[in-house]
Amino acid sequence: MKEEGLVKLGQCVKAKRVEKGLTQFQLATLAGVDRNYIGMLERGERNPSFLSLLKIANGLKLSVAELITL
Secondary structure, eight states: OOOHHHHHHHHHHHHHHHHTTOOHHHHHHHHTSOHHHHHHHHTTOOOOOHHHHHHHHHHTTOOHHHHTOO
């Protein structure tokens, strides 16, 4: 069973990505991570490190706080 907090985090990441009009591949490229990682994160299957969250937030031009707020 997936951890509820990770599912919510994934929902936040996906919502912000969609708001910006980006595909998973585009966000992964901007953040310097693998596209599969973005997909797994959005599905709540990954527990990202702070540095990974920072990379993704930077790719979205957001702060980490903005990234994790739905």
